[in-house]
Amino acid sequence: MSELKAAIIGLGLIGGSLALAIQRHGNVAVTGFDADATTLREAQALGVIHHAAGSAAEAAEGCDYIFFATPVNETVRMLKEAAAGWNLKEGAILSDTGSTKTWIMEEARRLSGGSAFFIGGHPMAGSHKSGVRAAREHLFENAYYLLTPAGREDAPAVRKLEAFLSVTKAKTAVVSAEEHDAMTAVVSHFPHVVAASLVRRLEQETEDMPFTRELAAGGFRDITRIASSDPVMWRDITLQNRDELIGQIDLWMEEMNLVRDMIEAGDAESIHDFYGGAKACRDQLPAKSQGALYTTFDLNVNIPDSPGAISEIAGYLAEAGISITNVRIVESRADVFGIMVVSFQTTEDREKGRILLSDRTNYDIYIT
Secondary structure, eight states: OOOEEEEEEOOSHHHHHHHHHHGGGSSEEEEEEOSSHHHHHHHHHTTSOSEEOSSHHHHHTTOSEEEEOSOHHHHHHHHHHHHHHOOOOTTEEEEEOOSOOHHHHHHHTTTTTTTEEEEEEEEOOOOSSOSGGGOOTTTTTTOEEEEEESSGGGHHHHHHHHHHHGGGTOEEEEOOHHHHHHHHIIIIIHHHHHHHHHHHHHHHHHHHOTTHHHHTTTHHHHHTGGGGSOHHHHHHHHHHTHHHHHHHHHHHHHHHHHHHHHHHHTOHHHHHHHHHHHHHHHHTSOSSSOOSSOOOOEEEEEEESOTTHHHHHHHHHHHTTOOOSEEEEESOOTTSEEEEEEEOSSHHHHHHHHHHHHHHOOSEEEOO
Protein backbone atom coordinates (compact mmCIF):
# COMPACT_ATOMS: atom_id res chain seq x y z
CA MET A 1 0.00 0.00 0.00
CA SER A 2 1.55 3.30 -1.09
CA GLU A 3 2.06 6.03 1.46
CA LEU A 4 -0.40 8.92 1.50
CA LYS A 5 0.57 12.44 2.45
CA ALA A 6 -1.65 14.73 4.47
CA ALA A 7 -1.20 18.29 5.70
CA ILE A 8 -2.83 19.83 8.75
CA ILE A 9 -2.65 23.62 8.81
CA GLY A 10 -3.51 24.88 12.28
CA LEU A 11 -2.58 22.62 15.18
CA GLY A 12 -5.01 23.45 17.95
CA LEU A 13 -7.44 20.99 19.53
CA ILE A 14 -9.29 20.20 16.27
CA GLY A 15 -6.31 20.18 13.94
CA GLY A 16 -4.19 18.18 16.36
CA SER A 17 -6.95 15.64 16.98
CA LEU A 18 -7.53 15.24 13.25
CA ALA A 19 -3.80 14.70 12.72
CA LEU A 20 -3.79 11.93 15.33
CA ALA A 21 -6.99 10.32 14.05
CA ILE A 22 -5.87 10.01 10.42
CA GLN A 23 -2.66 8.33 11.56
CA ARG A 24 -4.86 5.28 12.25
CA HIS A 25 -4.56 4.56 8.52
CA GLY A 26 -0.99 3.45 9.17
CA ASN A 27 0.22 4.58 5.76
CA VAL A 28 -0.25 8.34 6.14
CA ALA A 29 2.62 10.79 6.62
CA VAL A 30 1.28 13.91 8.34
CA THR A 31 2.95 17.27 7.81
CA GLY A 32 1.82 20.16 9.98
CA PHE A 33 2.08 23.91 10.08
CA ASP A 34 1.04 26.42 12.70
CA ALA A 35 1.70 30.14 12.81
CA ASP A 36 2.83 29.69 16.43
CA ALA A 37 6.32 28.20 16.35
CA THR A 38 5.99 26.80 19.90
CA THR A 39 2.80 24.95 18.98
CA LEU A 40 4.48 23.55 15.89
CA ARG A 41 7.42 22.23 17.91
CA GLU A 42 5.09 20.74 20.54
CA ALA A 43 3.00 19.02 17.88
CA GLN A 44 6.05 17.28 16.45
CA ALA A 45 7.46 16.40 19.87
CA LEU A 46 4.12 14.88 20.92
CA GLY A 47 3.85 12.82 17.75
CA VAL A 48 0.77 14.72 16.60
CA ILE A 49 2.53 15.30 13.26
CA HIS A 50 5.45 13.54 11.59
CA HIS A 51 6.97 16.56 9.87
CA ALA A 52 6.91 20.30 10.53
CA ALA A 53 6.69 22.78 7.63
CA GLY A 54 7.88 26.37 7.51
CA SER A 55 4.70 27.65 5.85
CA ALA A 56 1.21 26.56 4.90
CA ALA A 57 2.20 26.38 1.23
CA GLU A 58 5.18 24.17 2.09
CA ALA A 59 3.00 21.87 4.19
CA ALA A 60 0.49 21.46 1.35
CA GLU A 61 3.04 20.74 -1.37
CA GLY A 62 2.67 17.24 -2.80
CA CYS A 63 -0.06 16.22 -0.34
CA ASP A 64 -3.07 14.06 -1.14
CA TYR A 65 -5.20 15.65 1.59
CA ILE A 66 -4.92 19.15 3.04
CA PHE A 67 -6.97 20.32 6.03
CA PHE A 68 -7.28 23.93 7.20
CA ALA A 69 -8.00 23.82 10.94
CA THR A 70 -7.79 27.59 11.23
CA PRO A 71 -10.29 30.42 11.85
CA VAL A 72 -12.55 30.99 8.85
CA ASN A 73 -11.00 34.39 8.07
CA GLU A 74 -7.55 32.81 7.91
CA THR A 75 -8.78 29.85 5.88
CA VAL A 76 -10.29 32.19 3.27
CA ARG A 77 -7.03 34.14 3.07
CA MET A 78 -5.02 30.96 2.49
CA LEU A 79 -7.47 29.66 -0.09
CA LYS A 80 -6.84 32.81 -2.09
CA GLU A 81 -3.10 32.14 -1.82
CA ALA A 82 -3.58 28.51 -2.85
CA ALA A 83 -5.63 29.46 -5.91
CA ALA A 84 -2.99 32.02 -6.87
CA GLY A 85 -0.03 29.69 -6.89
CA TRP A 86 0.43 26.90 -4.35
CA ASN A 87 2.13 23.82 -5.75
CA LEU A 88 -0.75 21.41 -5.25
CA LYS A 89 -0.67 17.77 -6.28
CA GLU A 90 -2.92 16.81 -9.17
CA GLY A 91 -6.20 15.57 -7.68
CA ALA A 92 -5.42 16.86 -4.17
CA ILE A 93 -8.41 17.20 -1.86
CA LEU A 94 -8.54 20.26 0.37
CA SER A 95 -10.94 20.72 3.26
CA ASP A 96 -11.44 22.81 6.39
CA THR A 97 -12.96 22.53 9.87
CA GLY A 98 -14.73 25.90 10.09
CA SER A 99 -18.05 26.55 11.83
CA THR A 100 -19.50 28.49 8.90
CA LYS A 101 -19.42 27.35 5.30
CA THR A 102 -21.03 29.73 2.80
CA TRP A 103 -18.20 32.27 2.74
CA ILE A 104 -15.52 29.60 2.55
CA MET A 105 -17.28 27.74 -0.26
CA GLU A 106 -17.62 30.91 -2.32
CA GLU A 107 -13.84 31.22 -2.25
CA ALA A 108 -13.25 27.49 -2.64
CA ARG A 109 -15.10 27.31 -5.96
CA ARG A 110 -11.98 28.81 -7.53
CA LEU A 111 -10.17 25.57 -6.68
CA SER A 112 -12.74 22.82 -7.18
CA GLY A 113 -13.13 21.25 -10.59
CA GLY A 114 -9.56 22.01 -11.62
CA SER A 115 -6.43 20.14 -10.60
CA ALA A 116 -7.58 20.11 -6.96
CA PHE A 117 -10.89 19.80 -5.12
CA PHE A 118 -12.15 21.66 -2.07
CA ILE A 119 -14.75 19.94 0.11
CA GLY A 120 -15.90 22.02 3.07
CA GLY A 121 -15.87 20.24 6.41
CA HIS A 122 -17.15 20.81 9.94
CA PRO A 123 -16.43 18.21 12.63
CA MET A 124 -18.92 18.87 15.42
CA ALA A 125 -16.74 17.90 18.34
CA GLY A 126 -14.92 19.71 21.10
CA SER A 127 -13.41 19.48 24.54
CA HIS A 128 -13.25 21.37 27.80
CA LYS A 129 -9.56 21.87 26.99
CA SER A 130 -7.87 23.62 24.09
CA GLY A 131 -4.54 23.61 22.28
CA VAL A 132 -2.42 20.88 20.76
CA ARG A 133 -1.70 19.28 24.13
CA ALA A 134 -5.43 18.55 24.46
CA ALA A 135 -5.53 16.78 21.07
CA ARG A 136 -6.99 13.26 21.19
CA GLU A 137 -7.36 10.78 18.34
CA HIS A 138 -10.82 9.72 19.57
CA LEU A 139 -12.24 13.27 19.67
CA PHE A 140 -14.46 12.82 16.61
CA GLU A 141 -15.86 9.39 17.44
CA ASN A 142 -19.67 9.35 17.14
CA ALA A 143 -19.69 13.08 16.33
CA TYR A 144 -21.28 14.42 13.16
CA TYR A 145 -18.77 15.53 10.54
CA LEU A 146 -20.58 17.61 7.92
CA LEU A 147 -19.16 17.88 4.39
CA THR A 148 -20.13 20.66 1.96
CA PRO A 149 -18.98 20.08 -1.63
CA ALA A 150 -18.90 22.92 -4.14
CA GLY A 151 -21.14 21.03 -6.55
CA ARG A 152 -22.31 17.65 -7.83
CA GLU A 153 -19.23 17.33 -9.99
CA ASP A 154 -17.19 16.86 -6.80
CA ALA A 155 -19.05 13.67 -5.82
CA PRO A 156 -16.07 11.33 -6.46
CA ALA A 157 -13.85 13.56 -4.32
CA VAL A 158 -16.48 13.55 -1.57
CA ARG A 159 -16.56 9.75 -1.52
CA LYS A 160 -12.77 9.67 -1.40
CA LEU A 161 -12.69 12.14 1.51
CA GLU A 162 -15.38 10.21 3.39
CA ALA A 163 -13.31 7.04 3.06
CA PHE A 164 -10.22 8.86 4.29
CA LEU A 165 -12.09 10.28 7.30
CA SER A 166 -13.68 6.93 8.17
CA VAL A 167 -10.85 6.18 10.61
CA THR A 168 -11.97 9.12 12.77
CA LYS A 169 -15.16 7.09 13.46
CA ALA A 170 -17.21 10.25 12.95
CA LYS A 171 -20.62 10.17 11.27
CA THR A 172 -20.19 12.00 7.96
CA ALA A 173 -23.13 13.70 6.27
CA VAL A 174 -23.17 15.71 3.04
CA VAL A 175 -25.14 18.97 2.93
CA SER A 176 -24.92 22.22 1.00
CA ALA A 177 -23.11 25.19 2.49
CA GLU A 178 -26.42 27.04 2.75
CA GLU A 179 -28.08 24.13 4.56
CA HIS A 180 -25.11 23.87 6.91
CA ASP A 181 -25.23 27.53 7.90
CA ALA A 182 -29.01 27.48 8.35
CA MET A 183 -28.94 24.38 10.56
CA THR A 184 -25.99 25.44 12.68
CA ALA A 185 -27.57 28.86 13.16
CA VAL A 186 -30.56 27.14 14.80
CA VAL A 187 -28.72 24.61 16.97
CA SER A 188 -25.41 26.37 17.70
CA HIS A 189 -24.91 29.98 16.68
CA PHE A 190 -28.26 31.38 17.83
CA PRO A 191 -28.14 29.52 21.18
CA HIS A 192 -24.80 31.25 21.84
CA VAL A 193 -26.47 34.61 21.25
CA VAL A 194 -29.32 33.68 23.60
CA ALA A 195 -26.96 32.38 26.31
CA ALA A 196 -24.87 35.55 26.17
CA SER A 197 -28.04 37.65 26.33
CA LEU A 198 -29.28 35.78 29.40
CA VAL A 199 -25.99 36.35 31.17
CA ARG A 200 -26.07 40.04 30.26
CA ARG A 201 -29.58 40.24 31.75
CA LEU A 202 -28.25 38.66 34.93
CA GLU A 203 -25.44 41.18 35.01
CA GLN A 204 -27.92 44.05 34.74
CA GLU A 205 -30.18 42.54 37.40
CA THR A 206 -27.36 42.14 39.93
CA GLU A 207 -26.69 45.88 39.90
CA ASP A 208 -29.85 46.34 41.98
CA MET A 209 -30.05 42.86 43.57
CA PRO A 210 -26.52 41.45 44.01
CA PHE A 211 -27.79 38.25 45.65
CA THR A 212 -29.22 37.20 42.28
CA ARG A 213 -25.71 36.15 41.28
CA GLU A 214 -25.64 33.60 44.10
CA LEU A 215 -28.94 32.08 42.95
CA ALA A 216 -27.49 31.69 39.44
CA ALA A 217 -24.81 29.28 40.65
CA GLY A 218 -26.78 26.12 39.82
CA GLY A 219 -29.14 25.59 36.92
CA PHE A 220 -28.71 29.05 35.42
CA ARG A 221 -24.98 28.56 35.23
CA ASP A 222 -25.47 25.19 33.52
CA ILE A 223 -27.89 26.38 30.84
CA THR A 224 -25.68 29.37 30.01
CA ARG A 225 -22.40 27.42 29.93
CA ILE A 226 -21.77 28.24 26.28
CA ALA A 227 -21.66 31.96 27.12
CA SER A 228 -18.13 31.26 28.41
CA SER A 229 -16.92 30.53 24.87
CA ASP A 230 -14.11 32.50 23.21
CA PRO A 231 -15.57 35.96 22.38
CA VAL A 232 -13.19 36.49 19.44
CA MET A 233 -14.27 33.24 17.78
CA TRP A 234 -17.95 33.96 18.37
CA ARG A 235 -17.63 37.53 17.13
CA ASP A 236 -16.33 36.11 13.85
CA ILE A 237 -18.97 33.36 13.62
CA THR A 238 -21.73 35.90 14.28
CA LEU A 239 -20.49 38.16 11.50
CA GLN A 240 -19.91 35.30 9.05
CA ASN A 241 -23.41 33.88 9.55
CA ARG A 242 -25.18 37.15 10.24
CA ASP A 243 -27.95 36.71 7.64
CA GLU A 244 -29.08 33.42 9.16
CA LEU A 245 -28.75 34.82 12.67
CA ILE A 246 -30.83 37.89 11.87
CA GLY A 247 -33.56 35.58 10.57
CA GLN A 248 -33.42 33.51 13.75
CA ILE A 249 -33.55 36.63 15.94
CA ASP A 250 -36.59 37.92 14.03
CA LEU A 251 -38.40 34.59 14.51
CA TRP A 252 -37.39 34.49 18.18
CA MET A 253 -38.79 37.98 18.73
CA GLU A 254 -42.08 36.93 17.13
CA GLU A 255 -42.18 33.91 19.44
CA MET A 256 -41.39 36.03 22.50
CA ASN A 257 -44.12 38.51 21.60
CA LEU A 258 -46.61 35.63 21.47
CA VAL A 259 -45.35 34.36 24.84
CA ARG A 260 -45.61 37.86 26.29
CA ASP A 261 -49.18 38.17 25.06
CA MET A 262 -50.27 34.85 26.59
CA ILE A 263 -48.64 35.72 29.92
CA GLU A 264 -50.19 39.18 29.95
CA ALA A 265 -53.58 37.69 29.15
CA GLY A 266 -53.19 35.03 31.86
CA ASP A 267 -53.98 32.36 29.25
CA ALA A 268 -53.30 29.25 31.35
CA GLU A 269 -54.08 26.77 28.56
CA SER A 270 -51.74 28.44 26.05
CA ILE A 271 -48.98 28.72 28.66
CA HIS A 272 -49.38 25.02 29.47
CA ASP A 273 -49.24 24.13 25.77
CA PHE A 274 -46.13 26.30 25.35
CA TYR A 275 -44.22 24.42 28.04
CA GLY A 276 -45.74 21.05 27.14
CA GLY A 277 -44.82 21.38 23.49
CA ALA A 278 -41.27 22.36 24.37
CA LYS A 279 -40.94 19.40 26.75
CA ALA A 280 -42.27 16.93 24.18
CA CYS A 281 -39.88 18.19 21.51
CA ARG A 282 -36.85 18.14 23.81
CA ASP A 283 -37.66 14.68 25.13
CA GLN A 284 -37.47 13.35 21.57
CA LEU A 285 -34.00 14.78 20.90
CA PRO A 286 -31.18 12.21 20.51
CA ALA A 287 -29.40 11.60 23.82
CA LYS A 288 -26.65 9.23 22.71
CA SER A 289 -24.80 11.23 20.09
CA GLN A 290 -23.01 14.53 19.80
CA GLY A 291 -24.68 17.45 18.11
CA ALA A 292 -23.55 20.91 17.08
CA LEU A 293 -22.90 22.07 20.64
CA TYR A 294 -20.03 20.52 22.54
CA THR A 295 -21.26 18.35 25.38
CA THR A 296 -19.45 16.52 28.14
CA PHE A 297 -22.11 13.78 28.37
CA ASP A 298 -23.34 14.39 31.90
CA LEU A 299 -24.61 11.76 34.30
CA ASN A 300 -26.64 12.96 37.27
CA VAL A 301 -26.33 11.15 40.60
CA ASN A 302 -28.56 12.05 43.54
CA ILE A 303 -26.34 11.74 46.61
CA PRO A 304 -26.80 12.60 50.29
CA ASP A 305 -24.67 15.41 51.64
CA SER A 306 -22.57 13.12 53.80
CA PRO A 307 -18.83 12.46 54.17
CA GLY A 308 -17.37 10.12 51.57
CA ALA A 309 -20.25 10.16 49.07
CA ILE A 310 -18.31 11.98 46.36
CA SER A 311 -15.12 9.97 46.84
CA GLU A 312 -17.18 6.76 46.76
CA ILE A 313 -18.54 7.58 43.29
CA ALA A 314 -15.17 8.75 41.97
CA GLY A 315 -13.49 5.66 43.41
CA TYR A 316 -15.82 3.24 41.64
CA LEU A 317 -15.23 4.97 38.31
CA ALA A 318 -11.45 5.10 38.78
CA GLU A 319 -11.35 1.43 39.77
CA ALA A 320 -13.14 0.54 36.53
CA GLY A 321 -10.81 2.72 34.47
CA ILE A 322 -13.60 5.04 33.30
CA SER A 323 -12.28 8.54 32.62
CA ILE A 324 -14.25 11.60 33.71
CA THR A 325 -13.70 15.19 32.61
CA ASN A 326 -15.40 17.04 35.44
CA VAL A 327 -17.42 16.67 38.65
CA ARG A 328 -19.67 19.32 40.15
CA ILE A 329 -22.36 19.48 42.82
CA VAL A 330 -25.69 21.23 42.26
CA GLU A 331 -28.04 22.22 45.10
CA SER A 332 -26.08 20.39 47.77
CA ARG A 333 -26.72 21.42 51.37
CA ALA A 334 -27.17 19.77 54.75
CA ASP A 335 -30.12 17.41 55.26
CA VAL A 336 -31.14 17.19 51.57
CA PHE A 337 -29.97 15.28 48.54
CA GLY A 338 -27.63 17.05 46.17
CA ILE A 339 -27.04 16.33 42.51
CA MET A 340 -23.55 15.18 41.64
CA VAL A 341 -23.02 15.84 37.93
CA VAL A 342 -20.29 13.61 36.50
CA SER A 343 -19.08 14.57 33.02
CA PHE A 344 -17.62 12.06 30.58
CA GLN A 345 -15.79 12.45 27.27
CA THR A 346 -17.91 9.97 25.28
CA THR A 347 -21.36 8.41 25.29
CA GLU A 348 -19.74 5.01 25.77
CA ASP A 349 -17.95 6.12 28.94
CA ARG A 350 -21.16 7.65 30.29
CA GLU A 351 -23.11 4.44 29.67
CA LYS A 352 -20.38 2.35 31.32
CA GLY A 353 -20.49 4.72 34.29
CA ARG A 354 -24.28 4.57 34.50
CA ILE A 355 -24.31 0.76 34.53
CA LEU A 356 -21.45 0.53 37.04
CA LEU A 357 -22.93 3.04 39.50
CA SER A 358 -26.41 1.50 39.19
CA ASP A 359 -24.95 -1.87 40.14
CA ARG A 360 -22.70 -0.63 42.94
CA THR A 361 -24.90 2.00 44.63
CA ASN A 362 -28.50 2.71 45.60
CA TYR A 363 -28.41 6.28 44.35
CA ASP A 364 -30.87 7.62 41.79
CA ILE A 365 -28.90 7.91 38.53
CA TYR A 366 -30.26 9.54 35.39
CA ILE A 367 -29.48 11.44 32.20
CA THR A 368 -31.30 14.70 31.43
